[in-house]
Amino acid sequence: MAKTNTFFDEMTSGKDEIRSIYSAYSQWLKDTSNTQLKSKNQEAELLFRRVGITFNVYGETDGAERLIPFDIIPRLLSSKEWDFISKGTIQRVKALNMFLHDIYHDQLIIKEGLVPQSLLQNSQYRPEMFGVDVPNQIYAHIAGIDIVRIDESQFYVLEDNLRTPSGVSYMLENRKMMMRLFPELFRRYSVAPVEHYPQVLLNNLRAVAQNGIEDPTVVLLTPGAYNSAYFEHAFIAQQMGIELVEGKDLFVSKNSVYMKTTEGPRRVDVIYRRIDDDYIDPLAFNEISMLGVPGLLSVYREGGVTLANAIGTGVADDKATYMYVPKMIEFYLNEKPILENVPTYDLSKEDDLQYTLSHLNELVVKEVQGSGGYGMLVGPTSTKKEIEVFREVIIKNPNNYIAQPTLSLSQCPTLIDESIDSRHVDLRPFVLSGKETSVVPGGLCRVALKKGSLVVNSSQGGGTKDTWILEKNHHA
Amino acid sequence: MLSRTADHLYWMARYIERAENMARALDVTYNMSLVPNEDITEAMFWSPALEISGTTEIYEKDIGEVTAANVINYLAMDQRNPSSIYSALKSARENAHAVRVTMTTETWESINSIWLEFSQFLKQDFSKKGLREFCDWVKTRSHLFRGVCFGTMLRDDAFNFVRLGTFIERADNTARLLDVKYHLLLPTGQEVGGAVDYYEWSSVLRSVSALQAYQKIFNDTIEPWRVAELLTLRCDMPRSLHACFDEIILILEALSNSKNNEAFRLAGEIHAKLHYGKIKDIFQSGLHEFLSDFIKSNDLIGQEIHKHFLSATY
Numbered sequence: 194m195a196k197t198n199t200f201f202d203e204m205t206s207g208k209d210e211i212r213s214i215y216s217a218y219s220q221w222l223k224d225t226s227n228t229q230l231k232s233k234n235q236e237a238e239l240l241f242r243r244v245g246i247t248f249n250v251y252g253e254t255d256g257a258e259r260l261i262p263f264d265i266i267p268r269l270l271s272s273k274e275w276d277f278i279s280k281g282t283i284q285r286v287k288a289l290n291m292f293l294h295d296i297y298h299d300q301l302i303i304k305e306g307l308v309p310q311s312l313l314q315n316s317q318y319r320p321e322m323f324g325v326d327v328p329n330q331i332y333a334h335i336a337g338i339d340i341v342r343i344d345e346s347q348f349y350v351l352e353d354n355l356r357t358p359s360g361v362s363y364m365l366e367n368r369k370m371m372m373r374l375f376p377e378l379f380r381r382y383s384v385a386p387v388e389h390y391p392q393v394l395l396n397n398l399r400a401v402a403q404n405g406i407e408d409p410t411v412v413l414l415t416p417g418a419y420n421s422a423y424f425e426h427a428f429i430a431q432q433m434g435i436e437l438v439e440g441k442d443l444f445v446s447k448n449s450v451y452m453k454t455t456e457g458p459r460r461v462d463v464i465y466r467r468i469d470d471d472y473i474d475p476l477a478f479n480e481i482s483m484l485g486v487p488g489l490l491s492v493y494r495e496g497g498v499t500l501a502n503a504i505g506t507g508v509a510d511d512k513a514t515y516m517y518v519p520k521m522i523e524f525y526l527n528e529k530p531i532l533e534n535v536p537t538y539d540l541s542k543e544d545d546l547q548y549t550l551s552h553l554n555e556l557v558v559k560e561v562q563g564s565g566g567y568g569m570l571v572g573p574t575s576t577k578k579e580i581e582v583f584r585e586v587i588i589k590n591p592n593n594y595i596a597q598p599t600l601s602l603s604q605c606p607t608l609i610d611e612s613i614d615s616r617h618v619d620l621r622p623f624v625l626s627g628k629e630t631s632v633v634p635g636g637l638c639r640v641a642l643k644k645g646s647l648v649v650n651s652s653q654g655g656g657t658k659d660t661w662i663l664e665k666n667h668h669a
Numbered sequence: 670m671l672s673r674t675a676d677h678l679y680w681m682a683r684y685i686e687r688a689e690n691m692a693r694a695l696d697v698t699y700n701m702s703l704v705p706n707e708d709i710t711e712a713m714f715w716s717p718a719l720e721i722s723g724t725t726e727i728y729e730k731d732i733g734e735v736t737a738a739n740v741i742n743y744l745a746m747d748q749r750n751p752s753s754i755y756s757a758l759k760s761a762r763e764n765a766h767a768v769r770v771t772m773t774t775e776t777w778e779s780i781n782s783i784w785l786e787f788s789q790f791l792k793q794d795f796s797k798k799g800l801r802e803f804c805d806w807v808k809t810r811s812h813l814f815r816g817v818c819f820g821t822m823l824r825d826d827a828f829n830f831v832r833l834g835t836f837i838e839r840a841d842n843t844a845r846l847l848d849v850k851y852h853l854l855l856p857t858g859q860e861v862g863g864a865v866d867y868y869e870w871s872s873v874l875r876s877v878s879a880l881q882a883y884q885k886i887f888n889d890t891i892e893p894w895r896v897a898e899l900l901t902l903r904c905d906m907p908r909s910l911h912a913c914f915d916e917i918i919l920i921l922e923a924l925s926n927s928k929n930n931e932a933f934r935l936a937g938e939i940h941a942k943l944h945y946g947k948i949k950d951i952f953q954s955g956l957h958e959f960l961s962d963f964i965k966s967n968d969l970i971g972q973e974i975h976k977h978f979l980s981a982t983y
Contacts (some may be wrong), residue, residue: 242785243778418767427770437770442671453672455826455924455978 201344201603202615203268214271214663221378222266227611233374234265234608240370262656263367264607265374268618268638275385275662278348278622279632281532282338284522286624289353289509291525293332297322297505307524308517315514317507317562319470321477325494327503328401329627334465334501335394336624337361337637340532342603349535349600351619353518355502355510357467360637360657361623362425365390365432367659368635385634385662390623391432394465397627401499402462409462412436412452414443416468416484426467440468445488448497463499470504512561512595513539538596540587549596550587553580556596557647558587571647573599602647605658607640617641619649620660634662670771675830676979677768681780682818682834684761688754689811690842694721695744695754696804697876702737704868715740720849721842722752738796745795745803754807758783773821776814783810826924833920833974840913840967843877847900848960851893870896877908897956898948910963911943917970924978932973939966 201207204215211219241260270278295302296318302308312318337358339351368387372379395411402409415426417439430437442452443461451458466473472482477490492498508514516537519530538545538556549556553572560568570583587594604615622636638658639649649655698718706714712735719725719735722744731749732739746755762784769777786806793799815835822828850873854866870891874880879899886903887895904911918940921933951959 243782418763431770436671436674437768438671439673442673455670455672455675455830 200601200615200617201342203342203603203605203618206345214269214274217381218267218269218378222606222613227608227613230265230608230613231611237263237265237370237374240373241366261363261651262642263370264640264642264656264658265371266606266608266613267371267659267661268605268620269661269663272385272662272664275634277531278340278620279634281348281350281530282336282340282622282624282632283630284526284528284531285338285350285353285518286333286336286626287630288518288522288525289336289355290330290332290626290630292521293503293506293509294327294330295525296508297325302521302524305524307520308514312508312514315508315511317470317505317511319505319508321490321494322503322505326496328403328499331401331501331626332503332506333509334397334401334503334626335361336626337621338624339619339621341600341619343601344603348532350518350532351535351600352512352515353510354621355506356469357502358621358623359422359425359467360621360639361390362428363657364623364633364635364637364660366428367657371659382661383664385664387633387635390625390633391429393625393631393633394429395433395435397625398463398465398499398501400627401501403496403499406462410460411463411465412438412443412461414438414440414464414466414468414473414486416440416472420467422467429465435465440483440485443486443489445486445492448492448495450486450489450492450498461498463501465501470507473500473504512537512559513541516595535597535600540591540594540596545596546587546591549594550584553584555599557599558583558594558596561593561595569648571599574645574647599647602641602649605638605640607642607656607658609642609644614644616644617647617649618658635660670826670830672979674768674771675826676975677764678771678827679830679834679974679979681761681764681768682831683838684757684764685780685811685814686835686838687752687842688757688761688807690839690846691722691744691752691754691757692804692807692811693876694718694846695741696801696808697872699741699800699804700875701868701872711735711737717849717853718744721845723845724750724752738794741796741800742794745800746791754803755787758787758807771827773817773823775817775821779810779814779817783814786810829920829924830978832916836913836916836920837967837971837974839908840910840917841964843900843908843910843913844960844964844967846873846876847897848957848964851897851956851960854893867891874899879906879908882906894948894952897951901951901959902943902946902948904944911940914940914943930973930977932970932977935966935970935973939963939970 199207204211204219206212238260241263292302296313303310303313333355335358337354337360339354340348341351342348364387398411399409411433412435413426413430415423415437417423420426427437436452438452443450444453450461450464452461468484471479473485474487474489475482475485476487489498490504493500493504516534516539519534522528522530538549540546540549549558553570556572558570558572570580572580575583602617602619605618606613607616609616618638618640620636620638622632624630624632638660639651639655640658641647641649641654642656643654646654651657695718698715702714715735715737716725718740719728724744727750728743731747732743743750744753747753748755750756762780765772765777765780790803793803795803818828818831822831854869870893871880874883874891874896877900883891883896883899886899899906899909901910903909904915906912914936917936921936
């Protein structure tokens with residue numbers, strides 16, 4: 194395990210020199226009093242609360258609304274660093290889409306022996322999708338790729354989010370907030386804009402309507418106002434100028450999907466859905482779900498409507514599949530992977546299991562299908578008792594877990610109470626696919642606000658930052 | 670637009686309007702209670718406030734004894750009372766929250782900040798102090814909400830459903846207020862006049878922001894039948910039944926799916942009565958009968974709006 198003082202720092206690289214990308218900003222930071230920063234921070238909180246940027250945390254009393262803490266000190270990346278990240282994530286998403294098409298059609302990658310047949314037993318693999326053709330062979334129209342940095346040149350992909358990735362509203366709203374709070378900084382820097390994200394997304398969604406539909410109707414399907422990401426659903430729908438619908442607003446008739454409007458039924462061509470596979474059609478999946486649209490799957494399979502993301506993408510972002518992504522890139526694209534995977538131990542393999550069990554205090558162990566930072570063990574920060582409890586859990590069902598070395602996530606200066614301290618960060622760029630695959634320069638930067646914590650999830654006390662891709666390097 | 674969205678917008682506006690009217694009724698009743706009047710008991714004095722809001726029966730069940738303190742708290746803050754200011758503002762916010770995507774940022778912020786600011790009143794006992802400030806705050810917030818809608822919303826169906834909710838609710842409230850007050854203040858065969866009557870009628874007018882208008886139009890002592898005329902037939906009086914239906918008829922006509930619906934026909938029928946009616950005729954056949962018919966028809970329009978636009982089934 195790395196010692197605290199050896200973490201890579203985005204501003205100082207962990208030594209006492211300012212990295213060139215930060216030279217101007219660090220000077221500004223030095224010239225700005227903590228009281229000023231604090232008051233900007235309070236202003237931001239007030240504004241966020243007024244526009245209602247809150248999220249519901251499951252398990253909190255009466256679904257209380259809470260603000261995700263926002264940190265006013267941005268994370269800076271150079272255009273060169275971004276170039277590397279964007280090429281790497283685009284490459285990755287292209288390969289993942291090809292993988293999804295393949296396993297729901299010819300399954301060549303399995304026949305070649307590059308990924309095990311057992312992946313098809315994964316509960317996220319949807320046999321209903323076998324042989325179904327989706328427009329442009331795109332399955333993951335929206336992908337969030339979580340990236341962490343270890344040192345100056347080493348980036349890792351922590352995980353791929355291909356189901357209903359969230360967080361993009363924070364990328365957009367954080368930027369808006371920063372421009373409001375610090376207009377002078379934006380005058381001085383050329384920060385790559387992110388505001389066109391909704392437009393790119395809408396164009397992509399329109400491009401994946403079934404053939405022959407002119408001027409397709411696109412809607413965003415949300416589980417409703419009590420979902421933790423509802424704010425984001427509403428926000429994105431508004432930004433794209435499309436209807437935000439719930440399951441009860443839609444119905445299926447004669448191989449088409451319609452929405453109920455004050456002027457009568459209106460046909461829907463593309464559904465940007467933010468409901469999980471399990472809940473999207475009570476006739477096909479979870480029959481007690483009240484959130485979905487009965488009969489949707491059969492219309493979808495017949496090509497009467499496009500879903501984004503497609504049904505069954507979960508099999509490709511599963512933590513058990515993750516370790517095969519580099520092989521996919523080589524197999525489908527015939528390219529070397531640009532971004533690396535974190536070395537991963539597959540606990541369904543006896544050797545990996547034994548190694549993991551004897552190194553629990555060094556490793557991070559994750560549930561294969563877990564998300565949101567729940568159901569995981571961070572060895573170095575856990576007590577002996579916690580480790581022993583988790584050991585029993587692993588032994589009961591090793592197939593359910595993977596393990597990875599504890600990564601020394603890079604740190605970023607962060608305003609904590611009234612002073613600046615270093616906190617660990619990650620980055621989730623959003624990769625969009627429709628006609629082409631592209632990524633808006635920026636992403637959701639999550640920061641672990643607890644000192645020393647490596648868990649950045651908002652449900653576990655994480656906050657967010659704006660991410661600035663600087664189009665050229667700046668000096669003070 | 671989506672039926673569900675229209676439904677939420679319509680009810681959001683109705684609840685805001687309801688909160689405002691509740692605040693108006695409370696405010697004037699409280700004011701009147703400051704005028705000495707030995708002929709009337711506390712219970713007699715405060716019962717009409719319950720009647721205007723249509724909560725007499727549930728009050729009986731939830732609270733029982735009619736006292737100033739009980740009624741004030743029940744109408745302002747009680748969560749059991751679906752028409753209390755607390756419940757109305759909470760429902761307005763919930764409706765808004767469900768469809769914020771269709772609202773302008775300013776509209777949402779205006780309604781969300783009502784709810785955020787409301788928390789400062791939660792612990793207050795208005796029967797002791799602060800009722801007037803609270804009522805003023807509710808009225809101001811409602812004005813602001815309407816102004817923000819008017820000033821920022823695209824003139825599309827969403828806007829129309831918001832306005833429709835406002836005027837259906839307002840027409841109902843004005844009719845109830847007049848009905849209860851007229852009944853109460855004018856027992857059969859009794860002459861009007863005297864200081865208490867003056868205060869009573871002027872407070873009725875004040876509760877619908879119509880006192881100055883009355884003085885300007887009639888420039889004379891306050892006559893009950895003129896108050897009735899002002900609140901029913903005058904189209905230039907913004908809270909009158911006629912004014913509400915001038916708006917309702919235009920909105921129903923402007924809605925994209927306006928053809929062949931019963932709501933539009935009914936509204937036209939009522940509008941014609943208000944437009945061509947004479948106050949003398951109304952009094953001849955009874956103001957109370959006229960108003961209860963009106964309240965029923967207005968309610969029926971509400972139901973037809975639901976059937977035709979808001980809960981469309983196919």
